[in-house]
Amino acid sequence: xxxxxxxxxxxxxxxxxxxxxxxxxxxxxxxxxxxxxxxxxxxxxxxxxxxxxxxxxxxxxxxxxxxxxxxxxxxxxxxxxxxxxxxxxxxxxxxxxxxxxxxxxxxxxxxxxxxxxxxxxxxxxxxxxxxxxxxxxxxxxxxxxxxxxxxxxxxxxxxxxxxxxxxxxxx
Amino acid sequence: xxxxxxxxxxxxxxxxxxxxxxxxxxxxxxxxxxxxxxxxxxxxxxxxxxxxxxxxxxxxxxxxxxxxxxxxxxxxxxxxxxxxxxxxxxxxxxxxxxxxxxxxxxxxxxxxxxxxxxxxxxxxxxxxxxxxxxxxxxxxxxxxxxxxxxxxxxxxxxxxxxxxxxxxxxxxxxxxxxxxxxxxxxxxxxxxxxxxxxxxxxxxxxxxxxxxxxxxxxxxxxxxxxxxxxxxxxxxxxxxxxxxxxxxxxxxxxxxxxxx
Numbered sequence: 001x002x003x004x005x006x007x008x009x010x011x012x013x014x015x016x017x018x019x020x021x022x023x024x025x026x027x028x029x030x031x032x033x034x035x036x037x038x039x040x041x042x043x044x045x046x047x048x049x050x051x052x053x054x055x056x057x058x059x060x061x062x063x064x065x066x067x068x069x070x071x072x073x074x075x076x077x078x079x080x081x082x083x084x085x086x087x088x089x090x091x092x093x094x095x096x097x098x099x100x101x102x103x104x105x106x107x108x109x110x111x112x113x114x115x116x117x118x119x120x121x122x123x124x125x126x127x128x129x130x131x132x133x134x135x136x137x138x139x140x141x142x143x144x145x146x147x148x149x150x151x152x153x154x155x156x157x158x159x160x161x162x163x164x165x166x167x168x169x170x171x
Numbered sequence: 172x173x174x175x176x177x178x179x180x181x182x183x184x185x186x187x188x189x190x191x192x193x194x195x196x197x198x199x200x201x202x203x204x205x206x207x208x209x210x211x212x213x214x215x216x217x218x219x220x221x222x223x224x225x226x227x228x229x230x231x232x233x234x235x236x237x238x239x240x241x242x243x244x245x246x247x248x249x250x251x252x253x254x255x256x257x258x259x260x261x262x263x264x265x266x267x268x269x270x271x272x273x274x275x276x277x278x279x280x281x282x283x284x285x286x287x288x289x290x291x292x293x294x295x296x297x298x299x300x301x302x303x304x305x306x307x308x309x310x311x312x313x314x315x316x317x318x319x320x321x322x323x324x325x326x327x328x329x330x331x332x333x334x335x336x337x338x339x340x341x342x343x344x345x346x347x348x349x350x351x352x353x354x355x356x357x358x359x360x361x362x363x364x365x366x367x368x369x370x371x372x373x374x375x376x377x378x379x380x381x382x383x384x385x386x387x388x389x390x391x392x393x394x395x396x397x398x399x400x401x402x403x404x405x406x407x408x409x410x411x412x413x414x415x416x417x418x419x420x421x422x423x424x425x426x427x428x429x430x431x
Contacts, residue, residue, distance in 0.1 A: 037338055040337075049321075050315070050320070050321030050322070050324070050342070050344060051321075051337040051338075051342055051344075052315075052321050052322065052323060052324030052336075052337050052342065053321065053324060054337075055324060055326060055335075055337035055338065056324045056325055056326060059326040059327050059328075060326075060327070060328045
């Protein structure tokens with residue numbers, strides 16, 4: 001597999017110690033935006049642990065994914081404050097706008113949409129985070145502008161741009 | 172050697188041994204589901220709860236993982252322990268009403284009602300490895316520690332935690348030795364008597380002398396258990412199913428009494 005060549009230098013940075021399992025997985029996740037099966041097998045061979053142990057860790061943490069993920073991670077908050085102010089409607093609209101639907105990842109692998117419990121800024125509810133940018137005081141109308149901003153082949157519509165621009169918080 | 176008081180009896184114990192080992196040595200019965208000699212203690216089932224300390228400072232600890240300390244006061248069967256055990260067993264019965272081992276323990280430790288909904292909704296439903304698993308980790312540990320294979324492990328977390336093979340494929344390390352089936356406390360023997368009205372079997376209590384007492388260690392390893400034989404509404408169906416499996420050349424758990 002050609003893509004597995006990219007794993008080799010990643011693995012070479014680390015010593016063959018079990019303690020390095022999670023850092024290695026994080027590197028792979030960052031490089032591929034998911035954990036390919038073959039990569040996990042290589043990690044297990046390198047660290048001399050059963051594949052089961054690697055699989056167990058990979059399925060335990062939410063930051064790891066065994067399925068390919070989109071280029072941008074969209075996290076829509078469904079915590080209490082966001083829920084009260086309509087976070088679920090924002091989530092629904094985000095899923096349709098990105099094309100991710102209920103499966104979580106859009107077919108063009110641009111976006112992965114996932115609900116999260118709380119982003120820790122309840123005063124700005126409802127909140128959504130795209131990669132490292134946080135968008136506050138959302139409503140359904142603002143979603144399209146935000147999504148288009150990150151989509152490489154879509155021009156953000158002027159109206160939406162204004163709607164989406166006011167409160168963008170760097171986190 | 173350390174000196175401890177167990178159920179009011181002054182006893183000696185070896186340094187570093189667990190409370191469970193000491194209690195078993197002095198013949199105080201403590202039920203467990205996740206403990207097996209030769210495997211690391213895991214503390215998953217919590218059935219081995221004992222009370223340590225005195226008065227308001229007493230607390231419940233899992234005996235399998237708690238090391239003895241000098242001057243410790245242990246009660247293995249206080250009211251508090253009994254209550255906690257009954258509650259646990261009630262939950263276990265609801266999780267896996269088909270397990271004969273759990274039903275036997277429930278009878279022995281005085282569980283006479285089950286207030287919880289069964290996990291899969293149907294007590295007579297076929298055994299479902301995912302829904303009826305009590306997550307004792309015995310299969311995982313025996314595979315890793317005794318068979319030196321590590322072919323199965325837990326996957327996911329919280330509600331979706333379950334025993335799985337990596338990537339859903341039989342691992343190269345698996346030698347199909349069957350140790351995981353041997354170790355499993357819920358899939359070995361099936362209780363046929365739990366019904367929709369009552370998840371509990373409690374069948375051993377109808378015999379005189381009471382079944383589990385006269386067969387102490389072996390519990391009611393009457394194979395098959397009289398209760399299952401007489402009142403098992405699913406017995407017939409299970410029989411047919413097993414023959415079908417045999418015909419299809421599939422392996423059946425070697426330790427499953429009725430399934431032989």
